[in-house]
Amino acid sequence: MPELPEVETIKRGLQRLVTGKIISEAHLFDKRAVLSPEPALFKRRISGRRVLSVERRGKYILMKLTDDKLLVIHLRMTGQLIYFPNNMRPEKSTRVLFKFITSDELHFNDLRRFGTLWLINSADKSLLKGLSSLGPEPLSAKFNLSAFTQLLKNKKQRKIKALLLDQACIAGLGNIYTDEILYRAAIHPACRAGSLTTKEIGELYETLRTTLLEAIELGGTSTKDYLNTWGETGYFQFYLQVYGRRNQPCLRCSTPIERTVIAGRGTYFCPSCQRYYVK
Ligand SMILES: [Zn+2]
Known part of the structure; x- marks a missing residue:
């Protein structure tokens, strides 16, 4: 999608x-x-x-x-x-x-x-x-670190991946980019929003914005049907680090990437880099 x-x-x-x-x-x-x-x-x-x-x-x-x-x-x-x-x-x-x-x-x-x-x-x-009912645009000036921190605070019990996917919380993220963002920020997708440290929230916020900007720069991700207005593919699929890489070695630590289901969606993560913990 x-x-x-x-x-x-x-x-x-x-x-x-x-x-x-x-x-x-x-x-x-x-x-x-x-x-x-x-x-x-x-x-x-x-x-x-x-x-x-x-x-x-x-x-x-x-x-x-x-x-x-x-x-x-x-x-x-x-x-x-x-x-x-x-x-x-x-x-x-x-x-x-x-x-x-x-x-x-x-x-x-x-x-x-x-x-x-x-x-x-x-x-x-x-x-x-x-x-x-859409939430804020993640690349807008209004969506600053304190707005993101507040959002996580308001939705403490939500799993972080479910929160990121919720269009009423943040507009525009889907299954591929949430997995990429959480992997890059080294946060387990099932972590509760309220369990993230201030440092992790800051990293997640930065990663979220830079990943989206990088993907736009590359014209998006063509895994299946996506084409731009000229009928051409994007290039971000060559830079995917975790999405679709089940059983392949993690690019950081070589642990095999796992797939699970969170918020009803197939979810890829590294069980070693993205540790699950409860605060
Ligand atoms: Zn890893």
């Missing part, structure tokens, strides 16, 4: 490629891709709108259009937004195809079909529950 660095990479691509362009029409090959409004209305309301800006909030892409309309996109498991400078035949997995009057196109491809689109009035943003 695309996480913050992948969605950020897609957003940057879209910013460059479609800002200022006018959507001439949208083809809905799979009507269930659009949750609101109904398909006929969606098509009518989106045609003729110009893209004013493209933003990201958590794992959501927000495309601001003229007349105070907002196109909200969540890619979920396998969603892709691929740009073509000319007309291009849709693929089997293409659920929605946007045409611009400049005759370039944006294809929403989605093999597993969990991705979703909404076209709403900007003022109704708060009505999208998943979007309005």
Whole structure:
């Protein structure tokens, strides 16, 4: 599933490629891709709108259009937004195809079909529950060390991995980056948030930000279906240190990496570097 660095990479691509362009029409090959409004209305309301800006909030892409309309996109498991400078035949997995009057196109491809689109009035943003309940952006200035410390204090009993995955606590992290961040910070994923020392909290905070920034720099992680707006892979998968490395030696201490399940998600960790303890 695309996480913050992948969605950020897609957003940057879209910013460059479609800002200022006018959507001439949208083809809905799979009507269930659009949750609101109904398909006929969606098509009518989106045609003729110009893209004013493209933003990201958590794992959501927000495309601001003229007349105070907002196109909200969540890619979920396998969603892709691929740009073509000319007309291009849709693929089997293409659920929605946007045409611009400049005759370039944006294809929403989605093999597993969990991705979703909404076209709403900007003022109704708060009505999208998943979007309005998001926690702070981890790379924003507001999300400083004291805000992170307070968050851990408020959720003392939560396992640290579950807390990091909770979109209402911090926006944008998913299974790959939480494992990488906890490994790099040498913290066991099942540790309770309240058991972390001040030093560990500081390290976790720094690691969280630097790992995300590094991944954005490398254009995200392509383990399965993720591609950027040009249909290219990211490069962070070559720098993954723990995710997907079950039974392979830890890069720091050579202990075999283990896999367990935490918060319902497959979790990779080094049982020697990331010690579990209760304070
Ligand atoms: Zn180790």
